[in-house]
């Protein structure tokens with residue numbers, strides 16, 4: 001058993017949440033607004049340190065993290081090269097003036113992203129969060145096409161700011177603000193079978209026709225090539241290609257939200273590569289900043305030329321655009337991605353984890369399906385009557401935490417357990433995770 005922090009198996013000294021976590025929770029309860037951190041007897045633990053695939057909480061418990069903290073720590077938590085890059089940058093310049101007096105690191109990271117992108121001449125706008133990258137994509141699409149109508153997919157998650165929320169499909173997030181969300185988005189099903197895929201393209205074509213002579217003609221289609229928070233939904237073979245052919249023939253822009261799936265998480269740098277399509281815009285975030293807040297909307301030179309030349313004041317920018325610490329960390333992450341061959345690790349380890357889970361959970365009465373690509377895996381849960389059960393993923397997450405395993409629920413009804421571990425996860429840690437989840441899913445009364 002490895003004793004090296006980062007590669008360790010869980011070590012639980014006091015049942016989570018331990019006394020220090022509970023004490024912090026009671027203090028948090030009187031300072032943070034409602035509806036941010038969910039506090040209960042069983043949840044959360046307060047993190048103190050993290051390295052590789054291990055997290056240590058304030059009570060000294062060691063966990064294996066199968067979330068990469070929302071998919072961010074793809075290179076492992078606190079990767080030594082990335083933390084060194086942050087440290088070095090922090091000593092000389094923490095914050096600059098991104099869109100006025102930028103830094104060399106802003107140039108460098110966009111050069112590196114351009115080399116990875118599917119375009120010969122890529123153009124990028126940087127931002128801090130995934131939602132903000134989506135805002136930029138939606139604004140770019142409107143600038144380029146002059147059209148405000150959008151097509152998005154049921155179950156999609158693109159962020160919670162008002163623009164990104166307009167293409168996110170989750171009643172809970174939308175309902176309180178529905179009056180402020182634009183009427184411009186038409187949602188269609190995210191296909192699960194080839195048959196569904198065909199009828200969805202027909203439906204999109206009919207929406208585009210219907211809206212053509214209205215005030216909101218459709219200008220763009222927004223899709224996660226693999227839905228992450230929607231429950232790790234993978235479209236049938238060929239769907240993205242057909243969607244791309246359709247958008248080209250209809251003169252629509254195709255926006256790929258690769259904030260979760262991108263940069264190796266799903267076993268390829270971009271899903272565009274696997275699908276053999278070149279979309280018009282790609283959004284990145286999460287792992288891009290190596291743990292620092294960094295996101296981007298990248299497009300071809302032609303589409304990004306939808307933005308006019310600047311007259312000295314950018315139409316879309318933000319205080320932290322091109323933040324030096326985030327750019328330095330991002331450059332280092334992109335180096336690690338190559339030097340440690342994280343994409344190959346994601347393919348190989350993802351296949352091992354998927355195969356082990358499928359073999360071990362096959363007999364499970366609660367397990368409807370285990371699916372995934374690379375290190376993005378979902379376990380969809382059903383009850384004895386074979387119906388999906390609201391919040392079952394959340395229940396499993398709480399039980400797993402007690403065993404020292406950090407996982408998150410996903411899916412519109414929280415019916416999926418989502419696994420997105422760091423690419424540095426060891427075989428021993430994966431074997432532990434499979435054993436632990438099998439015990440919960442096969443033996444517990446859920």
Ligand SMILES: Cc1ncc(COP(=O)(O)O)c(C=O)c1O
Nearest residue numbers: 129130131157158159228259260
């Ligand atoms: C596919 C996708 N798009 C956008 C977002 C929003 O990113 P952020 O939470 O950084 O705003 C997320 C977050 O989970 C995501 O998974």
